[in-house]
Amino acid sequence: MADVEGAVVRRAQQGDPAALRELIAGQQTYVYSICRGVMRNDADAADMTQEAFMRVLRSLGSYRGETKFTTWLYRVVTNICLDELRRRGVPTVTLEATAEDLPGLDPADPDPWTQPERWAAAAEDAAELQRALGGLTTPQRLALTLFYFDDLRYEDIAQVMGVPLNTVKSHIRRAKERLAELLDIRRKDYVRCSAAT
Amino acid sequence: MLCRDVRAALLVPETPAPTPDLQEHLAVCRACAGLASALATLDAQLRSALVVAPQSQFLVMPVDAVLRSALVVEPPAEVRARLTALADIAAADAARARVDTALRSALLVEPPPAVQARLLAAAGAEAGSWFARVWDSLRSRPGVFAGQLAALAVLGYAVMQLVAWIGSLPVVLGDVPYALELLAFSPALDYLSSIQALLQQLGPWLIVGAAGWVLSQFWARPREPAG
Numbered sequence: 001m002a003d004v005e006g007a008v009v010r011r012a013q014q015g016d017p018a019a020l021r022e023l024i025a026g027q028q029t030y031v032y033s034i035c036r037g038v039m040r041n042d043a044d045a046a047d048m049t050q051e052a053f054m055r056v057l058r059s060l061g062s063y064r065g066e067t068k069f070t071t072w073l074y075r076v077v078t079n080i081c082l083d084e085l086r087r088r089g090v091p092t093v094t095l096e097a098t099a100e101d102l103p104g105l106d107p108a109d110p111d112p113w114t115q116p117e118r119w120a121a122a123a124e125d126a127a128e129l130q131r132a133l134g135g136l137t138t139p140q141r142l143a144l145t146l147f148y149f150d151d152l153r154y155e156d157i158a159q160v161m162g163v164p165l166n167t168v169k170s171h172i173r174r175a176k177e178r179l180a181e182l183l184d185i186r187r188k189d190y191v192r193c194s195a196a197t
Numbered sequence: 198m199l200c201r202d203v204r205a206a207l208l209v210p211e212t213p214a215p216t217p218d219l220q221e222h223l224a225v226c227r228a229c230a231g232l233a234s235a236l237a238t239l240d241a242q243l244r245s246a247l248v249v250a251p252q253s254q255f256l257v258m259p260v261d262a263v264l265r266s267a268l269v270v271e272p273p274a275e276v277r278a279r280l281t282a283l284a285d286i287a288a289a290d291a292a293r294a295r296v297d298t299a300l301r302s303a304l305l306v307e308p309p310p311a312v313q314a315r316l317l318a319a320a321g322a323e324a325g326s327w328f329a330r331v332w333d334s335l336r337s338r339p340g341v342f343a344g345q346l347a348a349l350a351v352l353g354y355a356v357m358q359l360v361a362w363i364g365s366l367p368v369v370l371g372d373v374p375y376a377l378e379l380l381a382f383s384p385a386l387d388y389l390s391s392i393q394a395l396l397q398q399l400g401p402w403l404i405v406g407a408a409g410w411v412l413s414q415f416w417a418r419p420r421e422p423a424g
Binding site: 028049126129177 | 242243246
């Protein structure tokens, strides 16, 4: 991923169809990934992706260039998804650090840090990984998703989520720790079940 | 570096590539090296799991349709009503314009060529042209015309006053030197003093007339273009 060129954005703001297509084609993966991370199911993610692009196209004129275009775009998409969740009555979703974001794993704990290869093997199972990702909170999953967008720095992620920089790092660290826990637990359950049979 | 710090750096890397200190620690610490390897695997798996292109069946609307539905928007009902009213007003204006055009073409008619020729002949060449020039000049500058009339009126009044005064004087006939002597010693000289008063009375009127003429020259309305 690379930030959208300023010339493309300006042409898109003027309504140039080619620029608008280029914008959508270049960013749809990242927008869909954000929507999937917040809405947590593919059908809602698809709906919100279309809704988000429609609203972005209508509000393109409000982008003034104070931040990177992608930062502005992802912030708009995130807010649209969060507003949809609130509209549906989902319990208040906040991207701020919560008790769940406090360090859970003691770095001195022997499991799983001393035997990471156990849960790393589980991570290679896509289905296992998806199930483990379901165990993350919305802020953790969103921060982790944005973390894997190339060219997005921690500061940009903080702007997208509207939280402090340290909160972003806390989300990412806690997300990986939680995944390690879940994958290790699942691996242990799998081993236990296999042994029982 | 301590293992605790290495794990924190591996979980939340500050740089895309490991720092020299980190690499040095990983080279000597098997546990941290194993963790780094596991986290690299996890990162790769998470990247492909979290950064996902939308499946084609979900993006049902092609890009053009998305753009069209975003950009081609029905205006609100209130705006539609106002636009409809504007259209009605515009239609009424157009109808009125058509009626005006029809009436104008029906009422303002050029005389037939034969009538135009007769009119020109009746006007005459020189006089007609002179009269036409004067009439055009006066018609195009009515202010000048009025000023000139006023000046003529004042002049006429002044001449009348002068003539009346002269007429009131007794006529002296005979020897001219003697007449001059009589004039020099005559009580008619007393009447000369009234000339001054008369001139004083006429003077402002002459000044008014002159000023009016000067103003008319400078404030002349531009001639309307011929044809």
